Amino acid sequence: MTAGILLALSLTAAPPAFAATSYTATSVTATVTGTSVRATARIASSQSVTATRIGICARSASKVNVDFPLKSNALITSTGTSFAKTATFAAGTYSYWPCVNVGGSWTDIGPVRYFTVAAASTTPAPVPTITNPSGVAMPVGDLTGWKQTFTEDFTAPLARGSFPGSYGSKWLSYTGFTDTSKMGDYDQRIISAQDGNLDLLLHTENGRPLGAAPVPLVNGQWGGQVYGRFSVRMKADPAAGYGTGFLLWPDSNNWNDGEIDFPESGLTDVVKGYNHCLGSPSNNCLVVNTSAKYSDWHTYTIDWTPQRLSFIIDGTVVGSTTTNIPTKPLHWVMQVATTGVTPAASTSGHLLIDWATIYNYVP
Numbered sequence: 001m002t003a004g005i006l007l008a009l010s011l012t013a014a015p016p017a018f019a020a021t022s023y024t025a026t027s028v029t030a031t032v033t034g035t036s037v038r039a040t041a042r043i044a045s046s047q048s049v050t051a052t053r054i055g056i057c058a059r060s061a062s063k064v065n066v067d068f069p070l071k072s073n074a075l076i077t078s079t080g081t082s083f084a085k086t087a088t089f090a091a092g093t094y095s096y097w098p099c100v101n102v103g104g105s106w107t108d109i110g111p112v113r114y115f116t117v118a119a120a121s122t123t124p125a126p127v128p129t130i131t132n133p134s135g136v137a138m139p140v141g142d143l144t145g146w147k148q149t150f151t152e153d154f155t156a157p158l159a160r161g162s163f164p165g166s167y168g169s170k171w172l173s174y175t176g177f178t179d180t181s182k183m184g185d186y187d188q189r190i191i192s193a194q195d196g197n198l199d200l201l202l203h204t205e206n207g208r209p210l211g212a213a214p215v216p217l218v219n220g221q222w223g224g225q226v227y228g229r230f231s232v233r234m235k236a237d238p239a240a241g242y243g244t245g246f247l248l249w250p251d252s253n254n255w256n257d258g259e260i261d262f263p264e265s266g267l268t269d270v271v272k273g274y275n276h277c278l279g280s281p282s283n284n285c286l287v288v289n290t291s292a293k294y295s296d297w298h299t300y301t302i303d304w305t306p307q308r309l310s311f312i313i314d315g316t317v318v319g320s321t322t323t324n325i326p327t328k329p330l331h332w333v334m335q336v337a338t339t340g341v342t343p344a345a346s347t348s349g350h351l352l353i354d355w356a357t358i359y360n361y362v363p
Contacts, residue, residue, distance in 0.1 A: 023045050023100055027040055029041075030115040039058075045100075050074070050102075051071075051075075051102050054071050057096065060092060066094065067099075093115070094116070138153045149360050163188045181341075183343075185211070186211055188212050190210050199351075202350070226327060228359055230304075230357075231357045235351075236336075238295055239349030240266070242349065242351075244351070246335065251328070255276070258328060262302050263298075304330075308325070
């Protein structure tokens with residue numbers, strides 16, 4: 001009887017169970033360098049198996065499989081096997097995870113992780129570090145007949161795209177609308193400050209040439225003055241299709257009240273200066289052509305008094321007039337934009353301003 005029971009038990013007992021193979025992964029990383037991504041992982045199994053395929057699987061945001069190169073017929077043990085593979089990806093965000101295929105069945109190992117490949121920048125490379133300053137220090141203090149009311153030496157660095165930033169109490173800029181020639185746009189995102197200079201990076205984005213027009217604020221206020229001395233030290237790359245129109249413009253926005261332009265012309269041309277005729281501003285009552293080139297550092301000064309209007313380069317008067325002198329408030333705008341033609345999309349260049357000063361006229 002006992003033997004019979006034992007026999008029955010032996011006939012009905014279940015076969016011994018075998019534990020399923022489990023997998024773990026450590027040192028799982030994805031390092032992005034431009035469009036190149038290097039993924040690593042160390043994969044181990046609870047018992048030795050030969051994987052048909054093993055490595056790091058990946059998927060795009062649109063759920064397309066974009067796996068890193070996988071290894072075939074790899075022996076995986078409890079001590080683990082390291083993998084490191086590099087692949088190139090288009091811009092976007094991707095999910096990735098260690099994965100293994102054994103016996104035709106895929107197993108995802110551990111949590112899903114993510115990496116992002118940034119879109120290639122369309123902005124030209126930043127200006128290299130300037131090893132030679134402009135060579136002339138910013139003047140500080142009153143002059144005979146002039147009281148200094150504004151100075152800016154651009155000593156604080158400012159990342160491109162963040163203007164006016166820390167300069168907000170003393171500067172603003174035209175931005176977000178077409179320039180005077182209608183061929184390009186004013187966009188203060190091109191402005192930065194570095195190496196003691198204000199840097200305007202002239203270039204094309206999305207088919208539109210970009211310039212800017214910084215405006216100094218005297219005592220933190222927008223607005224101009226009647227008579228004054230305005231000096232700026234600057235240089236520029238010969239970027240064809242771009243030019244300057246540093247001008248004194250009426251607070252009234254009435255062109256008949258006057259317009260004084262200096263320096264003005266294309267960056268590949270010599271520097272010129274203009275005084276528009278009062279009441280007939282489409283005509284110029286003073287035209288000055290100089291031999292100065294934008295590619296060299298120069299100090300440009302407008303001297304505006306009740307008796308005389310003068311244009312000065314590096315301390316030398318290059319033109320003056322005693323007629324058609326404006327008598328209404330004018331404010332200073334440092335326009336840098338297209339010249340009436342569309343620059344080639346490949347054209348880019350830097351306009352650097354070392355310093356700027358403003359004085360009131362003291363009779």
